[in-house]
Amino acid sequence: MENENRNAQNGMQLPNPHLAQMTDDNLYHFGISRTSHDLPALFGDVKFVCVGGSARRMENFAHYIGKELGVVSANERLPNLAGNSDRFVLYKAGPVLSANHGIGVPSMSVALHELLKMLFYARSRDVTFIRIGTCGGIGVPPGSVIVSNAAVNGKMEPAFETVVLAKGIHRPIIVDQELASQISSCSRTEDPFKVILGKTYCTDDFFEGQARTHGAVCDISEEDELQFVKHLNSQGVKNIEMESAGFFALCHKAGVKCSVVCVTFIDRLSTEDVTADADVLSEWTQRPQVLVARFIKKRLVISV
Numbered sequence: 198m199e200n201e202n203r204n205a206q207n208g209m210q211l212p213n214p215h216l217a218q219m220t221d222d223n224l225y226h227f228g229i230s231r232t233s234h235d236l237p238a239l240f241g242d243v244k245f246v247c248v249g250g251s252a253r254r255m256e257n258f259a260h261y262i263g264k265e266l267g268v269v270s271a272n273e274r275l276p277n278l279a280g281n282s283d284r285f286v287l288y289k290a291g292p293v294l295s296a297n298h299g300i301g302v303p304s305m306s307v308a309l310h311e312l313l314k315m316l317f318y319a320r321s322r323d324v325t326f327i328r329i330g331t332c333g334g335i336g337v338p339p340g341s342v343i344v345s346n347a348a349v350n351g352k353m354e355p356a357f358e359t360v361v362l363a364k365g366i367h368r369p370i371i372v373d374q375e376l377a378s379q380i381s382s383c384s385r386t387e388d389p390f391k392v393i394l395g396k397t398y399c400t401d402d403f404f405e406g407q408a409r410t411h412g413a414v415c416d417i418s419e420e421d422e423l424q425f426v427k428h429l430n431s432q433g434v435k436n437i438e439m440e441s442a443g444f445f446a447l448c449h450k451a452g453v454k455c456s457v458v459c460v461t462f463i464d465r466l467s468t469e470d471v472t473a474d475a476d477v478l479s480e481w482t483q484r485p486q487v488l489v490a491r492f493i494k495k496r497l498v499i500s501v
């Protein structure tokens with residue numbers, strides 16, 4: 198909390214004493230270094246960092262939010278600021294950065310570490326991180342948008358588990374309830390989708406880790422799958438994805454506000470396969486973007 202206050206007042210602070218001794222820092226996966234780029238000039242005004250798994254989705258989001266904010270014109274193409282790397286993409290539309298992070302916590306955490314340092318060197322203030330993603334749902338109509346108000350790891354614990362110096366460590370998953378409810382309250386009665394505050398189950402695998410029996414290898418039965426998905430439902434879990442535990446824990450440790458907003462592609466109580474056609478999935482994919490864009494505009498006091 199103390200770190201969070203300093204982030205708002207003095208520019209972002211990071212809990213890593215080694216950074217102060219470094220004269221350069223290569224943010225390798227974005228192809229940007231502290232000395233090759235004027236980071237304060239480029240990113241000093243950033244207020245929102247929106248991230249999601251897919252490069253194309255985050256490119257589309259950058260153009261969408263840019264138009265919504267009136268900072269990108271109809272036919273304008275934004276440059277990929279991470280063009281020196283083929284790992285992640287990075288776009289800037291006014292005070293909003295949009296980047297992809299790949300699939301799963303290991304990939305997401307590499308992107309997050311480098312984005313946090315980028316904004317630290319840029320002396321950005323009061324930055325909010327939002328993951329805009331896709332997920333499986335539990336007991337909610339496909340196409341619903343879930344704003345996480347809790348998240349648990351693959352063992353159903355409210356902690357992010359990782360390994361440092363060959364030892365397992367736990368970092369608490371802390372969800373900013375105020376931010377989650379501010380984002381979910383941007384839903385409108387006329388929206389063709391539900392926005393639901395709910396608990397997110399974060400796994401390290403898409404197949405058996407999410408109780409799917411259709412992976413290349415499998416040691417669980419269809420009965421195990423059904424029982425487990427029902428168990429998740431009974432525990433109040435509304436969606437399943439692969440990044441929230443690390444995202445919440447790392448953002449909390451770094452002292453930045455964050456939220457996770459995902460659209461469900463299926464209801465796991467009835468199926469494990471994503472079968473909706475590409476046009477439907479594309480429309481559903483835009484739903485968290487629409488909600489988050491409303492929230493950003495409200496924060497920036499732009500009429501919605």
Ligand code: R2B
Nearest residue numbers: 250300301331438439440
């Ligand atoms: C949702 O979708 C991806 C797997 O298909 C993964 O990144 C996630 O969390």
